[in-house]
Amino acid sequence: MAPLLIFLLVVFVLPIGTFLARAVQESDVPPVLPRTIAALSGWDGAAAPGEPAFAALVEDLREARRRDQEAGGGSIGRASARLNNDWPGFRSLLPATARRIASPFQGEARAAVLAAAPEWGEVAPWAAISRAGGPLSDFHLLAVLDLKRDAAGHIAAAPPDQSIFRAVLWRTMWISLCATVLALAIGYPLAWLIATAPSRFAPWLLAGVLLPFWTSLIVRTAAWMVLLQREGVVNATLQSLRLADGPLPLLFNRGAVLLAMVHILLPFMVLPIYANLKGMDWRLPRAAMSLGASPLRTFWRISLPLSLPGIGAGSLLVFIQALGFYVTPALLGGANDQMLSYFVGFYATRTVNWSMAAALSCLLLAAVAIVVALYARLVGFEKTRPA
């Protein structure tokens, strides 16, 4: 057991752990503005800070600029990208200020910096630097919940133009919930049929579930794409039957994603419920019937409660997988209707903002963990059997 455990610790737990830690680490700004951060340590955030902070900023920026030019690094660029996430405007403010105050000047640093860029007279940029001062901060974790600390350190709602993540989280939860409920509504009767079918038919019915279960996810996503696209099978059929005048927009919307998700996840619902029903003591519902209970009442009071572990296991499998869906929404979904996984990938590759990717991953993992914990509490893992 030890080799696999060590292997997983090195290739799975360690990389994910270090990655998630990036959600609370501040590594971009402290190397560039160490003196400024120190000068801001006792700042109350009520008004722009005094001369010492400006002098520290000048010194920091001159040194960082010299270092960047000598070593060819982009530390000012990285710091301004991080600060720009907090206060839009920093992407140009920091490099421009560094350029303008590079040559020596007479008199107060404050006057020189304000002459270079009047924005430094406001509270916001200083508050952003102080928040990014590290070594740890909750900036990214708050950001994915659409929250932000103000200059005085109180948590408040982020401005509406930066507030998108709560909507993404609810959308992810909602799509997953819809997929789970639909899969249960279709899967339960199907599992019931397979479990109660005559032994002549049952293996064939089961094969009808296992075959799609083993068919690759990408193949099934491709199938829906070909069926639903503008010049696809469904549209061509509808038009040849004169049921539609022009091609219907069936692809790149939530309906297409949900349809494909239910299709892909349905076997994960059917198989645990089938295993559970197969192992159920069928004398119990029969006893209820012989004692005079109606079929509906028997189902409601006896069979359904007995199959709850199967329903729980199936729903858990479907919901957890739905939460992490990436490929299917990316290929079939609308550009403005993507789920959490998409944004993790987006921040990791498009904007190379590892901290935001890590914070969103924390959110996704937390959602999964809550569902698993809820399941362990309500149903318990001893009762599940592998399908």
Place this chain on the structure above:
Amino acid sequence: MTASRISLWVFGILALAFLLAPVLVILPLSFSAGSFLYYPLPGLSLRWYQDFLTSDFWLPALWNSLRLGAATAILAGGLGTLAAFGLWSARFPGRQAVMAVLMAPMVVPAIVVAVPLLLAFGPLGLTNSFWGLLLAHTVLGAPFVVVTVLAALAQFDAVQLRAAAACGASPTRAFLRVCLPQIAPGVAAGAVFAFATSLDEVVVVLFLAGPAQRTLPRQMFSGMSDSISLTVMAAAMVMVVLSCLLLLAVTLLRRGQKA
């Protein structure tokens, strides 16, 4: 047969049709002589399979998938079997925690595996490499081996190991000569699961693989991102045939296990 029973059958057949029809409907398109993605077909031909076999990237992608799947099956099969044997033979404190770590890759979303590995493998030179993909797929496939082998071990009588030890066999020898032959179908089934996991996997490959390591699903993903061609349908056909072979292998192994 009562009315409720009939409606259950009708519903069940419709549900199975929903499960099976989409893939069954699109596969014949790959034999089309034309180039559009709807029926009726203008004629039958194998031109898209010819395209699949002669293009510069489809056949190498299939080869990459098979190589990666086989290597994953061997590595995950070995590690997973040892882990399952260890979990089964010894009771120790923290067993639950170890089990949780071993099973975690099954519930962690693929993107939360792919992005951290991209970050961790970058400095090690394991991105854009076969070995990086092998390590990642072994992580994802190993839990299935552990579960399958644990199920096989539940049928194995531990007294035999003590008998082997009494006859002077070392623990390693006892495992290899007494235990392993009996759980072999379970180990093989686990390895097939690991192979299937690797064959199906897109997200990790999407983030970690370079052009030289593209697998068949990854190549299909690219083919679907821009205008989808019928060669993708030919590739889908190849994937379905592979999946059927794997399902057949597992079914036969399960039957062997029960006998």
